[in-house]
Amino acid sequence: MKKHLRLLFFAAVLVPCAVLAVLAVRAIDREEAFLEKRLQGALDVELTHAVSMMQDEIRRMGDELTTTAPAEAGSDPRAALAGWKKMSPLVGVPFLLSADFRILWPTRDSFLARSDLSFLNWNREFVTDLKPTPIFQNVALLYRDQIHEPPATLGKGGGAGEIDAKEKTAAPDSSTRGAAPVATPRLLSAPPAAKTQASENKAVQTALAKVSEIQQDQQALAEFEQNDAARKRVYDEAAKKGQKAETRTVSPGAGFQLKADAGANRPESIYISEPKRFSEVTAGREEGLIPRFIEDKLTLLFWKRQASGRIVGCVVEDAAAKSRLLGRLPAVYSPARILTVLDENGRPLVIPEGGSTRDWRRPLLAREVSEILPRWEAAAYPADPGALASQARGTRLLMGILIAGMFVVIAASGTVILNTLRSEMVLARQKTTFVTNVSHELKTPLTSIRMFSEMLKEGRQPDAEKQRTYLGLMVSETERLTRLINNVLDFSKMEKGKRTYSKMRLDAGLLAEAVVENERIRLEQAGFSVAFANAAGPAVVEADAEALRQALLNLLSNAEKYSLSIKSIDVEIRRTDGSIRIEVKDRGIGIPPAEAGKIFKEFYRLDRSLTARVPGSGLGLTIARRIARDLGGDIECLPRDGGGSVFRIILPEAKPR
Numbered sequence: 065m066k067k068h069l070r071l072l073f074f075a076a077v078l079v080p081c082a083v084l085a086v087l088a089v090r091a092i093d094r095e096e097a098f099l100e101k102r103l104q105g106a107l108d109v110e111l112t113h114a115v116s117m118m119q120d121e122i123r124r125m126g127d128e129l130t131t132t133a134p135a136e137a138g139s140d141p142r143a144a145l146a147g148w149k150k151m152s153p154l155v156g157v158p159f160l161l162s163a164d165f166r167i168l169w170p171t172r173d174s175f176l177a178r179s180d181l182s183f184l185n186w187n188r189e190f191v192t193d194l195k196p197t198p199i200f201q202n203v204a205l206l207y208r209d210q211i212h213e214p215p216a217t218l219g220k221g222g223g224a225g226e227i228d229a230k231e232k233t234a235a236p237d238s239s240t241r242g243a244a245p246v247a248t249p250r251l252l253s254a255p256p257a258a259k260t261q262a263s264e265n266k267a268v269q270t271a272l273a274k275v276s277e278i279q280q281d282q283q284a285l286a287e288f289e290q291n292d293a294a295r296k297r298v299y300d301e302a303a304k305k306g307q308k309a310e311t312r313t314v315s316p317g318a319g320f321q322l323k324a325d326a327g328a329n330r331p332e333s334i335y336i337s338e339p340k341r342f343s344e345v346t347a348g349r350e351e352g353l354i355p356r357f358i359e360d361k362l363t364l365l366f367w368k369r370q371a372s373g374r375i376v377g378c379v380v381e382d383a384a385a386k387s388r389l390l391g392r393l394p395a396v397y398s399p400a401r402i403l404t405v406l407d408e409n410g411r412p413l414v415i416p417e418g419g420s421t422r423d424w425r426r427p428l429l430a431r432e433v434s435e436i437l438p439r440w441e442a443a444a445y446p447a448d449p450g451a452l453a454s455q456a457r458g459t460r461l462l463m464g465i466l467i468a469g470m471f472v473v474i475a476a477s478g479t480v481i482l483n484t485l486r487s488e489m490v491l492a493r494q495k496t497t498f499v500t501n502v503s504h505e506l507k508t509p510l511t512s513i514r515m516f517s518e519m520l521k522e523g524r525q526p527d528a529e530k531q532r533t534y535l536g537l538m539v540s541e542t543e544r545l546t547r548l549i550n551n552v553l554d555f556s557k558m559e560k561g562k563r564t565y566s567k568m569r570l571d572a573g574l575l576a577e578a579v580v581e582n583e584r585i586r587l588e589q590a591g592f593s594v595a596f597a598n599a600a601g602p603a604v605v606e607a608d609a610e611a612l613r614q615a616l617l618n619l620l621s622n623a624e625k626y627s628l629s630i631k632s633i634d635v636e637i638r639r640t641d642g643s644i645r646i647e648v649k650d651r652g653i654g655i656p657p658a659e660a661g662k663i664f665k666e667f668y669r670l671d672r673s674l675t676a677r678v679p680g681s682g683l684g685l686t687i688a689r690r691i692a693r694d695l696g697g698d699i700e701c702l703p704r705d706g707g708g709s710v711f712r713i714i715l716p717e718a719k720p721r
């Protein structure tokens with residue numbers, strides 16, 4: 065039954081609780097993931113916007129340089145170039161090339177500023193078409209048509225040739241391509257072919273074609289971003305053609321402390337580089353911006369073809385370009401996030417106050433800015449990276465505590481319920497046994513009384529001595545009956561709290577002696593040796609004489625009932641620490657120490673073969689203890705040296721008057 069109950073308890077309560085707990089934890093995880101996604105989504109929108117703003121600014125700067133660049137430097141290029149530099153703060157070091165890429169200005173033989181010298185130093189070989197420089201292209205747009213195609217059909221139409229063709233048609237200037245997923249409109253002016261189209265129809269068609277082109281670009285970028293397989297395919301294809309995939313300067317996704325390891329590897333850049341000569345870059349185009357890494361520092365070269373075929377250009381002024389780009393950024397700092405731009409070396413262009421200790425290369429989210437600004441990243445960080453993590457930890461902890469608390473409460477209340485049930489069942493069983501025992505106890509003395517009284521009535525025992533003995537036995541059996549009935553009645557009174565005591569000053573020694581003497585004949589007839597000793601002298605206590613007598617009788621009755629071979633009862637009176645002790649000692653079967661506390665419980669009987677044979681209600685000690693306590697004392701049960709038990713009633717000694 066116990067096992068059954070436990071199983072039922074587990075199945076009905078703990079299992080659903082465990083399931084609930086698991087569901088709760090999952091819900092938290094999902095909620096966290098959802099919040100994170102939402103934050104990322106919001107940041108992504110901001111970053112995309114920031115990137116498109118910067119791309120727009122790059123286009124504007126290109127336009128500005130194009131319109132301000134001297135149309136024809138004429139015979140005095142120096143003055144025209146100086147005028148250009150004066151006019152536009154974007155112009156750093158202007159230069160002029162002949163149609164066959166000879167440097168016309170700055171020349172080594174003229175008086176040169178240090179900036180001119182440095183220009184020649186770093187760019188001469190490139191602009192004179194002697195050495196190529198890595199040119200960056202958006203790989204997703206470069207291989208746009210192949211992103212959707214299965215790998216088997218990749219490369220159809222002849223590899224590099226096809227790319228070249230595409231560059232010349234679909235991508236007239238690689239530098240005009242936008243960063244993922246924002247496909248910017250053409251950065252600079254359209255190729256000359258478009259300008260010559262006179263028919264309006266044609267213009268509309270061209271515009272429509274452009275729109276669809278942009279749409280396709282955007283689709284390709286989105287697909288490239290989401291489809292790992294397509295991405296891998298495209299990078300592999302680029303690698304086959306010797307185009308180098310750059311590694312990004314940041315590891316996005318590392319903003320949350322919870323995922324400290326996430327994004328530890330830097331992903332590949334969407335911009336691949338391929339060495340190209342100046343003649344290749346400028347072929348078929350009118351103007352452009354070329355990013356160059358000079359000693360790890362990004363420099364922009366602007367160029368424009370003049371009517372004569374000469375090429376005028378400049379190194380773009382770094383500080384001016386940066387300040388214009390930053391001018392288009394949204395607020396760097398908001399309570400939720402930090403949004404900034406990292407330069408080619410992963411350093412933020414603007415550092416918000418107090419954010420300088422951050423690992424800038426590990427943003428939550430980042431977007432590459434443009435192929436004109438390779439390695440630049442628009443990056444977003446949680447304003448307080450610890451806050452999100454600690455909030456998540458806090459929620460988890462709280463949930464953990466709640467779940468643990470719930471388990472503890474359920475387990476505790478379950479245990480209490482189980483125990484209550486068990487003790488109720490035990491009590492019910494004890495009550496049944498009690499009824500059987502009491503009936504038995506009533507029956508035994510009644511039988512003897514009836515037997516002796518019938519014998520006396522019928523005059524079957526003429527011996528006067530024997531007749532007296534019979535009468536004596538009848539009296540003591542009647543007393544036993546009375547005691548039993550008193551016990552039962554008293555117990556029910558005590559249960560209802562209705563038992564009253566009439567306390568008076570009395571000598572407990574005298575009272576105990578009287579009780580012992582009263583029982584002596586019967587006990588001795590039953591083979592007991594009975595001894596009484598009073599070491600206390602007058603032992604005055606405040607007590608109800610009848611109740612105290614009843615308690616003592618119960619103890620004596622037990623000493624008699626639970627003695628087997630050695631039938632000896634000692635009653636002693638002592639005085640210790642202001643209390644009077646009445647001890648009833650026997651040499652009976654004794655009580656195991658573990659049971660000593662339990663025997664005072666109502667209906668409790670030791671589970672022994674002897675107890676089973678001895679009639680009893682399980683109430684004797686309960687009542688004795690209740691009386692002792694009601695009289696301001698207590699009762700103890702101790703093992704007796706040499707075997708047997710000692711029951712000790714302790715009562716406070718009354719103060720002398």
Ligand code: ADP
Pocket residue numbers: 618622623625626650652653654655663664668669670671675679680681682683684685686709
């Ligand atoms: P009962 O009517 O069974 O005697 P009690 O409340 O007087 O009820 O005693 C409770 C149990 O304590 C008894 O059943 C018995 O097992 C044990 N007990 C009481 N007194 C003694 C004793 N003197 N020696 C051994 N066991 C005892």
